[in-house]
Amino acid sequence: MSAAVPIPVIQLLQVLTVALGAPGLMGVIAKVEARLQGRRGPRVLQPYYDLAKLCRKEALAPAGASWVFLAAPPAAVAAYLTIPLLIPVLTTYGLPLGYMGDILGGGFLLSLAGFLVATAALETGSPYAQLGSSRAKTFSAITEPVVLFVVFTVALLTGTDLPYALAATVRSSAGEVVRPAHLLASAALFMVILHETGRIPVETHTGTNEFGMIEEARSFEHSGPYLALLKWGSMLKQFILFTILADVFLASNQRLGAVLLAIVALLAKAVAVGCVVAVIDDSFAKLRLFKITEYASAAFLLAVLGVFTLYLGGG
Amino acid sequence: MNPAPGVYQGAADVIAALMLLLEFGMLRQALVRDQVRLYATQSALISVLAIVIAADRNLPDLYALAALSAALKVFAVPLVLRRLLGPPAVEETRGVAGSYTLSPASAVLASIVLAAFGFFCFGSLGIHSAQAPALALSIAGAMVFVAFVLMIVRRDVASQAIGFFSLENAISLASLVLAAELPLLLETAFLFDLLLAVVVFGMLIRAHHARAESLSTADLTRLRG
Numbered sequence: 001m002s003a004a005v006p007i008p009v010i011q012l013l014q015v016l017t018v019a020l021g022a023p024g025l026m027g028v029i030a031k032v033e034a035r036l037q038g039r040r041g042p043r044v045l046q047p048y049y050d051l052a053k054l055c056r057k058e059a060l061a062p063a064g065a066s067w068v069f070l071a072a073p074p075a076a077v078a079a080y081l082t083i084p085l086l087i088p089v090l091t092t093y094g095l096p097l098g099y100m101g102d103i104l105g106g107g108f109l110l111s112l113a114g115f116l117v118a119t120a121a122l123e124t125g126s127p128y129a130q131l132g133s134s135r136a137k138t139f140s141a142i143t144e145p146v147v148l149f150v151v152f153t154v155a156l157l158t159g160t161d162l163p164y165a166l167a168a169t170v171r172s173s174a175g176e177v178v179r180p181a182h183l184l185a186s187a188a189l190f191m192v193i194l195h196e197t198g199r200i201p202v203e204t205h206t207g208t209n210e211f212g213m214i215e216e217a218r219s220f221e222h223s224g225p226y227l228a229l230l231k232w233g234s235m236l237k238q239f240i241l242f243t244i245l246a247d248v249f250l251a252s253n254q255r256l257g258a259v260l261l262a263i264v265a266l267l268a269k270a271v272a273v274g275c276v277v278a279v280i281d282d283s284f285a286k287l288r289l290f291k292i293t294e295y296a297s298a299a300f301l302l303a304v305l306g307v308f309t310l311y312l313g314g315g
Numbered sequence: 316m317n318p319a320p321g322v323y324q325g326a327a328d329v330i331a332a333l334m335l336l337l338e339f340g341m342l343r344q345a346l347v348r349d350q351v352r353l354y355a356t357q358s359a360l361i362s363v364l365a366i367v368i369a370a371d372r373n374l375p376d377l378y379a380l381a382a383l384s385a386a387l388k389v390f391a392v393p394l395v396l397r398r399l400l401g402p403p404a405v406e407e408t409r410g411v412a413g414s415y416t417l418s419p420a421s422a423v424l425a426s427i428v429l430a431a432f433g434f435f436c437f438g439s440l441g442i443h444s445a446q447a448p449a450l451a452l453s454i455a456g457a458m459v460f461v462a463f464v465l466m467i468v469r470r471d472v473a474s475q476a477i478g479f480f481s482l483e484n485a486i487s488l489a490s491l492v493l494a495a496e497l498p499l500l501l502e503t504a505f506l507f508d509l510l511l512a513v514v515v516f517g518m519l520i521r522a523h524h525a526r527a528e529s530l531s532t533a534d535l536t537r538l539r540g
Contacts, residue, residue, distance in 0.1 A: 178325030180332035180450065297420060301339060304427055309332065312434035313453035 005259045011097055014089040015081055017263050018243065022235035023047035025242070025270050032278040047235065051228045059224030065123045072120030073222065073229035076113040080236040083109050087163045087240070088247045090262040092171070094164040102161040103151055106244070113233060114140065117218055124221035132217025135289075139214065142296045143192050149303035150192075153185035156310040163248045170251035184306035186249040191299035193241045198234075199281040200295070242273045323371035324448045330364045331451040331488060335430070338461045338481055342426055343419055347400060347473045351393045354477050357484055358388030364488070368495050376499040377491075384487070387506055392480060392513055399520050400473060417468045426464040433457035442493075451492040458485035471530045472523050476516040483509050 005013075027044040034041025043049075061069050085097045086106050101109075118133035151161055157179075158165045170176050194200050198215045219230040246269040287295065320328065337357040341350045362385040369377030415422065437456035442449055462485055466478035487505065490497060524530055 174322045175320050175325050178322055178329055179320070180325075180328045180454075183329060184332060294420070297423060301423065301427065302336070305332065305335065305430070308431055308434045308457070309328070309450055309454070312431060312438045313450040314438055 007095060010090060010259050011085060011095050013259060013263065014084045014095075017089060017266060018084040018236060018239050019081060021267050021270065022239035023051060023232065024267070025239050025274055026235045028271050029274040029278050032275050033282055036278065036282045047231075051232055054223075054228035054231070055225045057224040059222075059226050062124045062126070062221055064125065065221075069120050069123040069221075070226060072116040073226045073233065076116045076233045077229050077236065079109045079113040079116070080233055080240065083240050084243075087244055088167050089243055089266060090259050092164075092167065094162070098164060099162070103154060103163055103166075104161060106163070107147060107151075110237065110240075111140070113237070117230060117233070121218040121221070126221045128217045129220045132214060132220070135214045136218060139195070139292055139296075142293060143195055143299070146188050146192050146296065146299045146303045149300070149307055150185045150189050153181050153303065153306040153310060156307065157181060163244070167248050167251040170249070181306045181310040182249075184302045184309065186245070188299045188303035188306065189249055190245060191295070191302070193245060194277065194280065195292075195295065195299075196241060197238045197277070199277055200284050200286065239270060242270045246270065246273055320448065320450075323367060326367050327364060327371075327448055327492065328450045328454070330360050330367065331454040331492070334360050334364075334484065334488060335454050335458050335461070338458050338465070338485075339423065339426065341477060341481060342422060342461060342465045342468075345419075347471070347477070348397070350474060350477045351396050351400075354396075354481055354484075355389050355393040357481060358392070359385060361484055361487055361491070362389065365491060368491060372495060374495060376502075377495065380499060380502050383503065383506060387509065388480075388484070392509070395513060395517060396473070396476070399517055415468055416470055422464060422468045425468075426461045429460035429464060430457035433460040448492050452489060455485050455489035455492065458482075458488065470533045472516075472520045472532060473530050475532070476520065479512060479516065480509065483512065 024044065024047070026047045027042070030046070031041045031044050059070075083106050085095075086101045086109075088094075088098070114136065118137055121129035121133040124130070154166050155161050157176075158169045170182060176182060215234060219227055222230055243266065247266070334357050337353050337360070341353045341357075344350050344353060362381040365377045365381035365384065369375065369381065417425065433456035434453045437453040438449070440452075442452060459482060462478050462482040465481070466475045469475060469478070483505075490502070490505070520530065523532075527534060
């Protein structure tokens, strides 16, 4: 397929595409959201400027915070940057390092990064940061069963839980695309992604209202390059989740000859998913915090029905 | 794992799955007006399914059935129900909104379990044929059970009527996927059954409201009034 580009270079490019594309994606979504709200909005490149500005600032740590506080942001980013090695980002065929871990492996890395950030927030002693990490962990426990059932569906569909295998199965025929189990699992995953990236049901993504904050509150006490790493980490998480949705579950067209073209295609796909997310974010009213279980239960219903249709219904 | 179905059969399965999701939506929805809207959408889906099956198996009769079913279930029945319910503001005072006996979350959990039972029952019948998509049939089974839960957990006549009508949708779904080549006359007879049910429920709703000034059935605790 892409014989001209050596395999190790492709693997490196996967990581670099995600690492460098993530802030741009955030910028595009912020722009689209602003336009939908009738505002002019920030520049698309604004997240890059923000990160550069934060990197030049002084870093401070609260009195009494241990080394965990400073070690967590780079460790979380490292965890996020490992995931693009495991999932199909630019190629349809598995790369050597792609078999280091399955979907659960990717999930563990996402959870590890979240855990590290939450631990760093607890180190600070700040009530808002602690509130954020407490909420984030509680709600991720609620969405965890949904993710598990999505993985079950994948396992029932493909007999493995490798992301490359699912993408290959979905691409294999049109019948696989319209299979109810696949569509239900994809819809459930999309709902989880909306929740995980802080779009709906309760958070305002960039808001400063503490009552609705989950993810954003956790980085309250970090500053300078460490804050930049945390922000970059959440952008990476968003890009990775969009990539999983677009390349693994929707398995959109990846039959591109050249890897360089695939980079452009991936960015375009991520922007397309981002635009859909922005429209949803702008058009749905936020729920009260304790209503989040109802949102999670709707996603759970989709995922459970996905498993039922395969396991009991024979579809 | 089972091989993937063809595109037409997959589309039929997806429409059936959407109908099941709408059934859950009706169960979850507190306001009857929204339930009526969901019922109309579900009925529209069954007409689409009839068109898909008609195109797949080349059965021109089904196009007529789809049109008839859409006219009746998407427009006529919801219109009659809305007129029976009166203006939206009245709904709150009539004992309709949020008339749950179980909490919504428990009702949804109970219906997930029953839906699994429905899937299991129809799945274990072992009907495997190129003509009858087994999955859509199982989904119809699950829908029947969820519709029963809807009728059981809501304590107002209007929601119970909608539960009954959606039960009819589930049975239409089963008959469409299992016996699409049923004569048009018989299919029309099914629709006539529905018309009869609408009239009966309409009279019931009116009579109950005239006597109790409410659509709630919570006070009907004795066998003789």
